[in-house]
Amino acid sequence: MAIEWKFKDGAEPQGSSDGFWYDMTDGGYIAVDEALADDVQIAAVDHAVEVLQSFEAAMQKAGLIIEF
Numbered sequence: 693m694a695i696e697w698k699f700k701d702g703a704e705p706q707g708s709s710d711g712f713w714y715d716m717t718d719g720g721y722i723a724v725d726e727a728l729a730d731d732v733q734i735a736a737v738d739h740a741v742e743v744l745q746s747f748e749a750a751m752q753k754a755g756l757i758i759e760f
Contacts, residue, residue, distance in 0.1 A: 698730040
C-alpha cells in the first residue's frame with residue numbers, strides 16, 4: 693500500500709539511536725503530530741501503533757515472544 697504522506701513544511705528530524713519501533717512507542721521520541729500535516733494521517737498512525745502494541749502485549753501474555 694503506497695501512501696503519500698503529508699509532512700509539515702519545516703518539520704524537524706526526529707528519533708534516537710534506539711530504533712524506529714522504540715521511538716514510536718516506548719521512547720516517545722517521534723511526535724507524529726509534529727511531523728505530519730494531515731489530521732487523518734496522524735490518527736491513522738496513532739491507531740496503527742495502538743493495534744501493534746496490543747498485539748505485542750497479547751503475544752507476550754501468551755508466551756509467544758522470545759527476546760534474543
